[in-house]
Amino acid sequence: MSAPTEFELDIICITLVVLFYALYGFRQHWNFPLRRGPDYFFGVQVPPGFYQGSGTRWLRSYHILVIALFGIVAMALAAIVFTGRWDVLPLWFGGTAILITTAMVIFVAWTRHKLAANPPVLPSVAAPLESRRLGDYISWPVEALVAGIVAASWLLLLFRGDAREDWRNPVTTTWVVLGLFPGKILLIRNSFPLPPERTEEHYRLSEASRRWSLRYMDAFRWVVLAPLAFYALKHSWAPALEYGWLSWAFVAIFTGLCLWLIYVLIDQRRLTAMSRGLRPAGSWATPFRPARLLLSGGLTWFGIWFSGLILLLIFFRG
Amino acid sequence: MFLTVDARDKHPIYQQIADGVKALIARGELREGMTLPSVRQVAGDLGVNLNTIAVAYRQLQDEGFVTVRHGAGAVISSRRPRAVTETELYKPLRTALTQLILAGFTDREILAATREQLALLHQKGDSR
Numbered sequence: 323m324s325a326p327t328e329f330e331l332d333i334i335c336i337t338l339v340v341l342f343y344a345l346y347g348f349r350q351h352w353n354f355p356l357r358r359g360p361d362y363f364f365g366v367q368v369p370p371g372f373y374q375g376s377g378t379r380w381l382r383s384y385h386i387l388v389i390a391l392f393g394i395v396a397m398a399l400a401a402i403v404f405t406g407r408w409d410v411l412p413l414w415f416g417g418t419a420i421l422i423t424t425a426m427v428i429f430v431a432w433t434r435h436k437l438a439a440n441p442p443v444l445p446s447v448a449a450p451l452e453s454r455r456l457g458d459y460i461s462w463p464v465e466a467l468v469a470g471i472v473a474a475s476w477l478l479l480l481f482r483g484d485a486r487e488d489w490r491n492p493v494t495t496t497w498v499v500l501g502l503f504p505g506k507i508l509l510i511r512n513s514f515p516l517p518p519e520r521t522e523e524h525y526r527l528s529e530a531s532r533r534w535s536l537r538y539m540d541a542f543r544w545v546v547l548a549p550l551a552f553y554a555l556k557h558s559w560a561p562a563l564e565y566g567w568l569s570w571a572f573v574a575i576f577t578g579l580c581l582w583l584i585y586v587l588i589d590q591r592r593l594t595a596m597s598r599g600l601r602p603a604g605s606w607a608t609p610f611r612p613a614r615l616l617l618s619g620g621l622t623w624f625g626i627w628f629s630g631l632i633l634l635l636i637f638f639r640g
Numbered sequence: 641m642f643l644t645v646d647a648r649d650k651h652p653i654y655q656q657i658a659d660g661v662k663a664l665i666a667r668g669e670l671r672e673g674m675t676l677p678s679v680r681q682v683a684g685d686l687g688v689n690l691n692t693i694a695v696a697y698r699q700l701q702d703e704g705f706v707t708v709r710h711g712a713g714a715v716i717s718s719r720r721p722r723a724v725t726e727t728e729l730y731k732p733l734r735t736a737l738t739q740l741i742l743a744g745f746t747d748r749e750i751l752a753a754t755r756e757q758l759a760l761l762h763q764k765g766d767s768r
Contacts (some may be wrong), residue, residue, distance in 0.1 A: 329707075350741065426689065430687070430753040443650050445646055445647045446645060446646035446647065447642055447644070447645055447686055447687065448642040448643065448644045448645075449642060449645075449677075449682055449685035449686045450641065450642055450643075450677070450685065451641040451642065451643055451661075451664070451676060452641065453675055453676075453678065453679060453681065453713070454677070454681060461762035493661050511684070512684075513681065513684040513685040514685075514686070515685060515686055515687050518646075521642050521644075522642075525642070561700055583737075599748070608647075608687050610647070610686065610687040610688045611687030
């Protein structure tokens with residue numbers, strides 16, 4: 323079997339990602355409002371019998387939104403496939419993420435505004451007496467390995483590159499990989515007060531969520547890092563182009579990493595099971611702090627990281 | 641192991657935190673050598689001001705319950721408060737007893753309540 327071309331490799335990677343989003347993303351989004359059980363709608367505590375009354379209307383409008391969003395994304399992809407404009411694929415990825423994330427954040431904020439105009443204020447609040455140190459959540463040898471792979475890839479491209487490289491690829495992937503690190507630190511340092519009732523369960527859920535989010539970021543980072551390393555190898559070591567097995571090995575590694583990412587996402591079911599009946603973080607206020615939709619600093623970090631990625635994809639010409 | 645702060649409580653927040661830590665030490669849940677989370681972490685978790693936690697930690701340090709070491713944070717140092725005489729220790733007990741008497745409790749009831757509270761305190765410590 324001949325080695326896949328760079329274009330074919332892109333198609334294989336894209337197919338894997340699209341398949342994943344089509345199968346898992348849609349299902350996940352569909353069930354999202356009910357993940358806390360029948361007492362909640364999108365993290366907002368609702369009165370008993372909500373889903374026999376006005377809740378059906380809320381749920382229906384949410385499902386229409388999900389169908390519309392995924393419909394737009396699917397139509398845009400179909401247009402790219404039929405017109406053969408593969409060059410706009412990065413924009414499709416960015417556009418999909420922006421569209422779905424923005425629509426979801428707006429819908430959740432709107433839901434909270436309409437259904438919980440006065441989020442419950444709990445008079446007392448609890449905090450764990452266990453220290454959260456970076457080293458308890460981050461594996462420094464793995465971080466060093468990631469930094470080493472990025473540095474080695476750049477050294478190869480800068481000093482042994484074959485001058486046929488498109489710099490957009492390494493620049494973008496490096497931005498994504500390195501930009502995740504501050505996000506991880508933010509996540510570790512992030513905190514939400516714990517309610518006075520079922521404190522232990524809320525704490526276990528908050529810690530499990532933190533660790534799951536870090537695992538997800540790690541898996542995502544490896545999915546992005548692998549193409550960078552392979553790209554550097556291919557453009558700095560001439561024989562790499564002749565060895566078909568190397569390309570297939572990359573496809574196998576990349577597929578493995580994608581499957582790992584999917585496994586981590588599916589493992590989120592554990593959190594969903596744990597969170598049933600518990601108050602979602604930030605959905606209630608304390609006498610000392612108002613209810614919060616997002617972790618503090620999270621929006622700023624994500625805004626910088628994600629807008630940087632989009633700007634690189636659109637304007638950077640390597 | 642959790643610290644709870646209640647806005648309805650008439651004691652200031654820093655006092656509630658210091659008392660919470662002392663109660664955990666008394667129950668044996670916080671043992672000598674254990675490290676308390678950083679001021680920033682506790683303040684973030686409770687959603688209160690950094691200074692509030694710093695004042696609570698300083699009070700614990702002044703009373704000899706914790707030692708603040710640079711780089712290591714606040715470490716539980718001892719179960720016996722430093723430089724506190726028995727008279728001083730009995731002072732809050734006397735206040736509580738006075739309040740119970742004024743509330744109409746008999747000596748027998750006060751003794752029973754004290755035994756019950758003491759048992760509860762030990763029970764919580766044992767159920768770790």
